[in-house]
Amino acid sequence: MMMVRKSKGLGERHQRILDFLAEYQRENKYPPSIREIGEKTGITSTSVVNYYLDQLEKMGKIERDRRISRGVRVAGPIQSVDTLRVPILGPIAAGIPLPELQPGVSFVTDNEAHAVEIARSLLPAKEKGDNLFALEVKGDSMIDAMINDGDIVVMRPASEARNGEMVAVWLPRDNEATLKYFFKEKDRYRLQPANPTMKPIFIKKTDPLEIKGKVVMVIRKMDRPLAA
Amino acid sequence: MMMVRKSKGLGERHQRILDFLAEYQRENKYPPSIREIGEKTGITSTSVVNYYLDQLEKMGKIERDRRISRGVRVAGPIQSVDTLRVPILGPIAAGIPLPELQPGVSFVTDNEAHAVEIARSLLPAKEKGDNLFALEVKGDSMIDAMINDGDIVVMRPASEARNGEMVAVWLPRDNEATLKYFFKEKDRYRLQPANPTMKPIFIKKTDPLEIKGKVVMVIRKMDRPLAA
DNA sequence: ATGATAATCGAACGCCTGTTCTGTGTCAAG
DNA sequence: CTTGACACAGAACAGGCGTTCGATTATCAT
Numbered sequence: 070m071m072m073v074r075k076s077k078g079l080g081e082r083h084q085r086i087l088d089f090l091a092e093y094q095r096e097n098k099y100p101p102s103i104r105e106i107g108e109k110t111g112i113t114s115t116s117v118v119n120y121y122l123d124q125l126e127k128m129g130k131i132e133r134d135r136r137i138s139r140g141v142r143v144a145g146p147i148q149s150v151d152t153l154r155v156p157i158l159g160p161i162a163a164g165i166p167l168p169e170l171q172p173g174v175s176f177v178t179d180n181e182a183h184a185v186e187i188a189r190s191l192l193p194a195k196e197k198g199d200n201l202f203a204l205e206v207k208g209d210s211m212i213d214a215m216i217n218d219g220d221i222v223v224m225r226p227a228s229e230a231r232n233g234e235m236v237a238v239w240l241p242r243d244n245e246a247t248l249k250y251f252f253k254e255k256d257r258y259r260l261q262p263a264n265p266t267m268k269p270i271f272i273k274k275t276d277p278l279e280i281k282g283k284v285v286m287v288i289r290k291m292d293r294p295l296a297a
Numbered sequence: 298m299m300m301v302r303k304s305k306g307l308g309e310r311h312q313r314i315l316d317f318l319a320e321y322q323r324e325n326k327y328p329p330s331i332r333e334i335g336e337k338t339g340i341t342s343t344s345v346v347n348y349y350l351d352q353l354e355k356m357g358k359i360e361r362d363r364r365i366s367r368g369v370r371v372a373g374p375i376q377s378v379d380t381l382r383v384p385i386l387g388p389i390a391a392g393i394p395l396p397e398l399q400p401g402v403s404f405v406t407d408n409e410a411h412a413v414e415i416a417r418s419l420l421p422a423k424e425k426g427d428n429l430f431a432l433e434v435k436g437d438s439m440i441d442a443m444i445n446d447g448d449i450v451v452m453r454p455a456s457e458a459r460n461g462e463m464v465a466v467w468l469p470r471d472n473e474a475t476l477k478y479f480f481k482e483k484d485r486y487r488l489q490p491a492n493p494t495m496k497p498i499f500i501k502k503t504d505p506l507e508i509k510g511k512v513v514m515v516i517r518k519m520d521r522p523l524a525a
Numbered sequence: 526a527t528g529a530t531a532a533t534c535g536a537a538c539g540c541c542t543g544t545t546c547t548g549t550g551t552c553a554a555g
Numbered sequence: 556c557t558t559g560a561c562a563c564a565g566a567a568c569a570g571g572c573g574t575t576c577g578a579t580t581a582t583c584a585t
Contacts, residue, residue, distance in 0.1 A: 082562095097362070098370040099327045102542055114564045119544070121562095134325070138366040138542050138571055142326040149379035152416045188380045188414035191518060209493055215443050215517075217491060233522025250523040261523065263445060264492075265437055289443075289515035290419060294461025295478040295489065310532095330572060342534045347574070349532095366541060366572050526585100533580075542571070549564080555557085 079128075085110045086121055087130060090143050095150060100139045152186045153198040155223055163210035167239045167246050167281040168202070185221050185288065192285070201225055201285060204237075213262035214248040220289045222248065224282035235263070235284040241277045248284060307356075313338045314349055315358060318371050323378060328367045380414045381426040383451055391438035395467045395474050395509040396430070413449050413516065420513070429453055429513065432465075441490035442476035448517045450476065452510035463491070463512040469505045476512060 079087075089109045093101040101109070107118045122141060125131045134140030158168050185203050192198065206220045214235070216222065222237070230236045230251045238260065239246050249260035249270065258278060260270040272278050307315075317337045321329040329337070335346045350369060353359045362368030376382060386396050413431050420426065434448045442463070444450065450465070458464045458479045466488065467474050477488035477498070486506060488498040500506050 094326070098322070099367050102366070103544095104542070112563085114566095115543075116545080116565080117563055136543065136570070138330070139327050140543090149377060151377035151380050151414070152418075186379070186416035186418040188416050190380075190414040191516065193520065212443065212492060212494070215440065215445050217443050231522065232525060235519050235523070252525055263523075264440060266440070284519050286519060287515075287517040288419065289517075291463050291512050291514060292421065294459065295463070295491075297460060297480055331574095332572070340533085342536095343573075344535085344575075345533055364540070364573065368573085529582100529584085531580100531582075534578080536576090536578105538573105538575080540571105540573080543569090545568075546566085547564100548566105549562100551562080552560085554559090 079130075082110060082112065082121055083125060083128075083130075086118075086125065087143065090131065090141065094143070100141050102139055149186075151189055153189050153192065153196075153201070154184050154186055155198065155201045155203045157183045157185055157203045157205055157221065159204060160207040161204035161211070161222060161237070161246060161248075162207040163245050163247065165207070165246060167237055167279075168204075169281075185223070187223065187286065187288075196285075202282070211248055213264050213267045215263040216248060216287055217289060219293075220287055222284055223286040223288065224284050226281070227283045228280050230280055230283055236280050237282045237284065239279040239281055240272070241279065251280070307358075310338060310340065310349055311353055311356075311358075314346075314353065315371065318359065318369065322371070328369050330367055377414075379417055381417050381420065381429070382412050382414055383426065383429045383431045385411045385413055385431045385433055385449065387432060388435040389432035389439070389450060389465070389474060389476075390435040391473050391475065393435070393474060395465055395507075396432075397509075413451070415451065415514065415516075424513075430510070439476055441492050441495045443491040444476060444515055445517060447521075448515055450512055451514040451516065452512050454509070455511045456508050458508055458511055464508050465510045465512065467507040467509055468500070469507065479508070 086106060089106060090100060093105070093109075103115050103118045103122070106122075107113060107115060110118075112118050112121070122131065122133060126133050130144055132142050132144050159165075161167065187198075189196075189198075201223055202225075203221050203223045206216055206218055206222060208218055211217075211220075224237055227236065232252045234251055235248060236251045237246065237248055238251070247260065247270075249262055252259040252261060254271075256274055258272040258274065260272065262269065314334055317334060318328060321333070321337075331343050331346045331350070334350075335341060335343060338346075340346050340349070350359065350361060354361050358372055360370050360372050387393075389395065415426075417424075417426075429451055430453075431449050431451045434444055434446055434450060436446055439445075439448075452465055455464065460480045462479055463476060464479045465474065465476055466479070475488065475498075477490055480487040480489060482499075484502055486500040486502065488500065490497065
């Protein structure tokens with residue numbers, strides 16, 4: 070018998086039990102029994118499973134309903150399978166540098182206030198969402214993109230784009246960030262505003278232009294009235 | 298003992314069992330036992346509960362895992378508690394009449410294609426959402442509201458508004474629908490475009506103006522590139 | 526009126542499942 | 556070296572729970 074001494078917080082066995090509880094619940098829509106927990110986590114004795122469940126309950130990680138079969142649930146809100154939590158990495162405005170990002174790198178934020186939940190059904194079915202990020206618009210500098218102060222722009226990191234895709238671009242010459250539809254032309258790039266009454270920007274292919282991301286979605290919440 | 302003869306589809310006891318399954322699952326995160334189902338639905342015998350569960354299983358309404366305690370679940374996708382399904386009632390453009398709606402009336406749509414799922418966390422906590430509806434923007438006639446062709450505008454029915462709220466308004470004189478910030482002035486209404494570079498519309502208080510809804514949210518999916 | 530079927534029921538059974546008890550090994554502190 | 560706490564284990568127990576059986580009643584079709 071090998072023991073791992075108690076340390077502050079979760080031990081390996083605690084974590085495996087929690088992971089199994091979440092996975093089993095997702096798949097079956099009901100929790101596992103104590104014996105099933107033991108089988109999956111390599112704990113051969115129901116009293117030891119009970120021992121760990123009691124500890125997880127004391128830590129506030131789970132809730133137990135006593136003398137009820139399968140009467141255990143993970144405590145508090147857990148990530149819904151129906152929504153995707155996208156971290157809000159900061160503001161976006163013309164004069165603010167865009168965040169440095171790498172495609173394929175995941176973001177982790179445990180600050181509740183800096184994330185937006187998106188219903189997965191609004192995203193393409195194949196979208197895993199693990200590299201999406203969001204920026205919140207500050208000021209009126211994005212109105213040529215039909216994007217208001219306060220809007221949340223959801224993006225995926227990118228350093229290249231196809232014609233017609235809306236991108237977040239940093240123009241080092243102008244010290245300016247902008248959101249525009251991107252087109253490659255013969256010897257220049259055309260950055261086309263979303264507002265059809267506005268004129269595009271042309272950038273010579275020899276001039277610096279840094280694509281930082283592709284816009285996937287824009288969300289506008291009307292949670293405060295316009296000042297008179 | 299009173300019997301109700303079998304008819305096509307669900308009987309009263311079937312429906313009560315289904316309702317209880319959904320309610321119990323939401324509250325407890327695990328399903329009820331057969332005895333608990335019986336207690337709640339007034340069925341005194343576990344074999345009768347089993348009889349009805351077998352029928353619900355054959356109808357495809359539930360799934361059962363045999364010989365497992367609480368091994369029953371409602372079949373198929375059920376409305377997530379984390380998202381809200383808002384029916385898309387039709388298009389919106391300047392020349393299209395807005396739908397006639399009554400505040401407090403719920404909409405029901407079983408057409409999957411005509412709804413948008415919104416993460417509940419994007420809505421105010423007190424928002425029940427049972428009277429929200431959405432319209433999909435067709436054409437460029439809403440650009441003064443900073444709203445694009447293809448955007449989805451989520452609204453709550455309203456016939457009045459407070460200053461600074463964005464409303465969907467039908468102007469009978471002009472046969473025109475518009476989305477603008479609403480202000481009452483001394484003897485006229487001001488409809489202020491979201492685009493700060495555009496001028497407002499003024500409507501005399503004696504002229505007809507029909508507020509149909511207040512805008513709660515706008516969603517823009519960038520799921521197709523802009524044509525060159 | 527009769528036979529078949531559906532609906533309903535209580536009881537019993539057996540398995541599933543949570544809880545409790547007793548014991549052992551390890552580790553840290555005194 | 557002793558002691559107490561923690562981690563772990565197996566066994567037993569008791570209760571929770573699903574399934575089955577035999578019976579009764581109501582309804583329906585002939």
